[in-house]
Amino acid sequence: MRTMINRCLNISLGFAVLLSVAFGQLQLTSDGAVNPHHDGDCTICHPKNQEPTLANYQTGSCSKCHSAAAVDAQIHPVFHIDLKTEGITIPTAFPQPTGDSLRCVTCHIMPVKYNRANASFLRGGPFKEEIDFCYQCHERDNYQKMNPHLSMINADGHIDKTICQVCHLDPPNPETPAIVAREMSLGMETTCNKCHALHNHEKNHWGIDISKAKEGIYTQFRKSESDNKLSLPLGPDHQIQCNTCHYVHGKLGIDDVAFGGPGDNPHFLRMPPAKLCYMCHNK
Incomplete structure (x- = not known):
């Protein structure tokens, strides 16, 4: 069920995702398409x-540019869709699957005029939230919101590996190299934005290479890490x-945190x- 939730949420990423290439994944759209x-x-x-x-x-025609295998994954x-699965009904107005496989046009329309409000070309769109499109076929009650940051540990105290795949490409494995274990299903920004919108302060900070920011910021950042005995992860180019x-890992205790105190x-x-702002900025 949670894997289905993850995949259903991924639909909302829109056509921009179809034009992206994620490291280590199948390519969704051909280069130069x-x-x-x-x-x-x-x-x-x-x-x-x-x-x-x-x-x-x-x-x-869709396969001339897009990889069906990548979309499937x-x-x-x-x-191999089981059309008899309980809780799933494809509207009769939608072009029906061929055999046990969905067609691109089952879910997508191809309008001549581009509509920014329906950038994913979803049939029946635009929707207030693109996940609402999922409810055209799936029963809404089966897809209640879930906070993965607070749902990683089962009642018996064990890690629920299906929750890890809300964000990560593969479930955790002690033998997996760290660089692979950290790999996100759709990249950091896109994965987070499945649930979170980029608010104003994030727009002003996200993606900035702080090594090229105002003089002294990067030096202040590294000094603050040392002074607070805290490591704040940056992207591969200091973003x-x-x-x-x-x-992001809730109560697992594997993140570097210095929030301190019992407060929320x-x-x-x-x-x-x-304190967080002063990791980069002078008082």
């Missing part, structure tokens, strides 16, 4: 000299990431707000 979905060449998907319609859509199951300021920390900050 031309986007024909708005103001493009209709003959990429439809016969020449004919009005483009669903009826004359040329089967396999990273976005939503495509192959500020979500996990630079926030710890609903935003999972690595340090109290009054």
